[in-house]
Amino acid sequence: MGTPHRRTASGGEITQDVTQGYGPEMYVLPRxxxxxxxxxxxxxxxxxxxxxxxxxxxxxxxxxxxxxxxxxxxxxxxxxxxxxxxxxxxxxxxxxxxxxxx
Incomplete structure (x- = not known):
């Protein structure tokens, strides 16, 4: 369930991976x-x-x-x-x- 790799090498992160339903999902990359x-x-x-x-x-x-x-x-x-x-x-x-x- 969800994304196994939630963070990227550049510091980004998916805050919630909605696989059932309509979301919301949010990806943030602060810097x-x-x-x-x-x-x-x-x-x-x-x-x-x-x-x-x-x-x-x-x-x-x-x-x-x-x-x-x-x-x-x-x-x-x-x-x-x-x-x-x-x-x-x-x-x-x-x-x-x-x-x-x-």
Whole structure:
């Protein structure tokens, strides 16, 4: 039950892995290293009894939470049956130390 590897090498963590029901799930990465990130939703399974209902994911992505630079992106994506991964947003993190030093 749940995700066996809840933490990433860069310090990120999934706070709750909801495998039964509708969530919510939250992934946090308090000190994201510089780089480009592709935020995706993984569609694990479908319920044949819900064939007529579409499954959607609502993602709220927050950068620089609690700072004056805080930015929020909302994405709603309809998950397609037979497609495992769904791209939500791409975020590029700059080197914050270099930005402050300038």
């Amino acid at each position: 994201a290293p510089e780089g480009r990130y592709l935020i995706r939703a993984h569609y694990y399974a479908s319920d044949r009894n819900r064939a007529s209902a579409r499954t959607k994911v609502h993602a709220a992505i927050i950068e620089d939470y609690g700072t004056p630079q805080q930015r929020m992106f909302d994405r709603v994506v309809t998950l397609q049956q037979g497609k495992d991964m769904h791209d939500l947003l791409q975020v590029t993190r700059a080197d914050r130390k270099a930005a402050v030093a300038r």
